[in-house]
Amino acid sequence: MSQTAIITGITGQDGSYLAEFLLDKGYRVVGVVRRSSAPNLWRIEHLLDRVELRSADLLDQLSLVRLMDEVRPDEFYNLAAMSFVPASWDTPLLTGEFNSQGVTRVLEAIRHVKPDTRMYQASSSEMYGKVRAVPQSEDTPFHPRSPYGVSKVFGHYITVNYRESYGMFACSGILFNHESPRRGLEFVTRKVTDGVARIKLGLADSLPLGNLDARRDWGFAGDYIKAMWLMLQQATPDDYVVATGETHPVRELVEIAFGHVGLDWERYVKVDARFLRPAEVDLLIGDPTKARTQLGWTPDVDFPALVKMMVEADVARLEKAAVPAQPLA
Structure with a gap:
């Protein structure tokens, strides 16, 4: 039987590439979209006849629980976030709600409904901020320099905490900047x-x-989503830096x-x-040694x-x- 994956943030750059990748592997792909009077579907218009779109919101715990109960996914990719760093100074509280507590809500929904679901959390190189070492690896301390970076540190560590506390298969990918023609014009x-x-x-x-x-450290988004998938195919969950070096x-x-x-x-x-x-x-420059040696991942x-x-x-x-x-x- 084919695998089922939920992708939050499917309408974003990474979500659209990941959806293509998983569909090509025979997955049933369920994309999460927020209710909006002006849907932003241009990145996935060519996929609308192949993906299922469901309404849910990282700010609404019950919607995530309902989503998990209806779909019962094998894998859950949490890519949704307030992702434009400069805007996080203007909306620091909302950034925290999405990027910090939103991750906790996803983890709680998985834990209570289908705890064997494998979860990927999108962490960020912005967590390093005022860098303590060059290049940055999985062991480099974080010193974020924006509300966005701070919120991502919380999301990262709450994922680690649920993995260690409840035995959940939860991974974080510390992705360095990854770009494409689908990147938003604000970047x-x-x-x-x-x-x-x-x-x-x-x-x-x-x-x-x-x-x-x-x-x-800039790479191609189409390469980086492969690393996300590889993390969830491993025998044990872990966190990985994904970068070009x-x-x-x-x-x-x-x-x-x-x-x-x-x-x-x-x-x-x-x-x-x-x-x-x-x-x-x-x-910011990442050390992708662990991803290269353990996942077999290299950018093309x-x-x-x-x-x-x-x-x-x-x-x-x-x-x-x-x-x-x-x-x-």
């Missing part, structure tokens, strides 16, 4: 590639950015993106203080290929949007 990678595409097509004449020297400054991202369309980035990029963080995370897409993929996708999207509709025959 710096998509902001850059979308801005490059607009400048190339004559739709904009400048690109305002924040700290060009901030460095990140390479770091790149925002400046290099900009250079590759503009260079790919034949433009000089220095003519168009303007540093804008509005986009500087109150507390910057200067150097390197950084230049990722940036070029995203630029090409944004150029194609904007060109398509500019084509006038053809009259009906």
Whole structure:
């Protein structure tokens, strides 16, 4: 019989790639969506005839219990979160409700309804914050520098606590930055590639950015979801850093993106203080040794290929949007 998986955050970048991956493996995929007057389904439109969508909310314990009771999943991937780091300063309490107590509600629903369900929790490299060691591994202490990072530390440790207290198969993936053409426009990678595409097509004449020297360990989201699945196929649950092990400054991202369309980035990029963080995370670089040796996971897409993929996708999207509709025959 095929496996059944629940994915919270299925309409997000990671959720859409994970849904594709699991469907290709023959899973029954149930995606969780919040009730909304304006559904945001563009990332999974091509999957709507293959996935089941159910209403539930990380803020509502009873909805999660009902979901677990109706679906009885083999695996539960908790990818839903308030995920835009800068916005967490504006909504710190709501960020905590989703990213901290929301995880607890998922764990409680699993524990009471079907405790043999294997659970994946999406942790984050932002938990390291003011880094204590370079590169960062599973044993590096956390020092988060944003309400988002703080909330993710709680979600991480409550997952560890339920694993150790109740014997649940609960894993956390400490994912470093992972990007794709499906990344939201508010994130710096998509902001850059979308801005490059607009400048190339004559739709904009400048690109305002924040700290060009901030460095990140960027990989392709389509590679990272494979690591999530591999964690839940192991004999025992554990936590893993998922990263490329390479770091790149925002400046290099900009250079590759503009260079790919034949433009000089220095003519168009303007540093804008509005986009500087109150507390910057200067150097995040993951040590994926454990994921490589225990899971057999390695990324396939390197950084230049990722940036070029995203630029090409944004150029194609904007060109398509500019084509006038053809009259009906």
